[in-house]
Amino acid sequence: MHNFIKTLLIVWRKEWRDALRDKKSLRMAFLMPVYFVGVFVASSLFIIHMSNQSRATTSEPIKLSVVGAEQLPALVMWLEERGVQVQAADEQxxxxVQNGQLDYALIVPEDAREKFATGESIELALVFDATNNKLQGALHFVRQQIWSWNGRIGSLRLLSRGISPAVVNPVVVRDLNVASDQKMGFFVMASLPMLLILTVFMASVGFSADMTAGERERRSLESLLITPAPSGALLLGKWLNSLSLTLLVLIVELSLLAIAFAYVPFKELGLRVDVTPLDLLLALAVLMSMALVATALQFLISIFARSFKDAQTYMGLMIFIPMIPLFYTLINPGAYTDWFRWVPVLAQQLVVKDLLLGGALSLQAFAQAWVVAVILAALLLTFTAQQLRKPTIVYGAG
Incomplete structure (x- = not known):
């Protein structure tokens, strides 16, 4: 047992030195958390910006330039009563609007007064530039008020003829939008477990491939296996190196998230983000259980690859393993059941979600995530160690 541990530590130190020499792979590994946290912060700031813009649209007076306002004074009065500042505009x-001198304008035809008096339909033209996203809120409000006035006048005309408006409009739809800014912000926060678990699966892919398929391609794995060192010790030493690198990358990512939680103004979305350092440490602990499985799976896949390039390709496809259940639960947030806590990836996602989104931490769920991960990682590593002594694996034949 002493020799086993000694061999394991020797291999671990050797692989650490090799990893530190590979500056390019290290930069790529530690750029990943920066990129993921950057995407999260950018998404949050975008939603906050859209929320502020929406509030500005409803709080500031809307100015509408109208050509031929004198033709429909009733419509102009209706708009002004609802806070729209109507301004007269000429025929240009x-x-x-094309030249950018006006944001948008409403054009009333010259015969609108006569048509309105005789009950004929009037075609109004709302001119705007659809590429200007800043105008969408104001345009929606103006268009909605015109349709409201249109429905009101239509109903009055029917009543004047002794016809109930309900005959023409048997159904009235009332929009009740429950997708508040707070829910949109919660949707962004709900993507955090997915980003963290993807980091676990991607952090040490290059190093795992190099320590197995890469060494076999360079014929250094064969000379290592000639020694009397146990296969399990050799594999565990390499595996601990990948696990350590994954741990470091996760620490960097969670540290960046702590900074983001401190400075991103989530309160503007009505979100109370109260993630303590203890919550982040617990999240790191449960993510490490997923790292046991992810790194073990990386070694199993790369040991069957014929070259370093093939190993990276196969492990790139491995990313779909966590993405499938994560996207399903992201789209269907109410689909959780108790048996999810016994499934790797889903179990870790549940615990991380509770920690970061203010849920109650269940010690039973925490323990379940670790038990399942340890058992699965042990099975994967045991099977991988058995393959190391096979000629078809060592020499890449067959």
Whole structure:
């Protein structure tokens, strides 16, 4: 047992030195958490910006340039009563919108007064630039008010003829939008477990492939296996190196998230983000259980690859393993059941979600995640160690 541990530590130190020499792979590994946290922060700031813009649209007065306002004074009065500042515009309004001199304009035809008096339909033209996203809120409000006035006038005309408006409009749809800014912000926060678990699966892919398929391609694995060192010790030493690198990458990512939680103004979305250092440490602990499985799976896949390039390709496809259940639960947040806590990836996602989104931490769920991960990682490593002594694996034949 003493020799086993001694061999394991020797291999671990040797692989650490090799990893530190590979500056390019190290940069790629530690750029990953920076990229993921950057995406999270950018998404949060975008939603906050859209929320502020929406509030600004509803709080600031909307100015509407109208050509031929004198033709429909009833419509102008309706709009002004609802807070729209109507401004008279000349016949060059269309060109002024094209040139950017006006944001948008409403054009009323010259015969609108006569058509309105005789009950004929009037075609109004709302001119705007669809590429200007800043105008969408104001345009929606103006368009909605015109349709409201249109429905009101239509109903009055029917009543004047002794016809109930309900005959023409048997169904009235009332929009009740429950997708508040807070829920949109919660949706962004719900993507955090997915980003963290993807980091676990991707952090040490290059190093795991190099320590197995890469060494076999360079014929250094064969000389290592000639020694009397146990296969299990050799494999565990390499595996601990990948596990340690994954741990470091996760620490960097969670540290960056702690900074993001401190400075991103989530309160503007109505979100109370209260993630303590203890919560982040517990999240790191449960993610490490997933790292046991992820790194063991990386070694199993790469040991069957014929070359370093093939190993990286196969392990790139391995990313779909956590993505499938993560996307399913992200789209269907209410689909959780108790048996999910016995499934790797899903169990860790549940615990991390509770820790980061203010849920109650269940010690039973925490223990279940670790038990399942340890058993599965042990099975994967045992099977991989058995393959190391096979000629077809060592020499890449067959």
């Amino acid at each position: 309004a269309y060109q002024q």
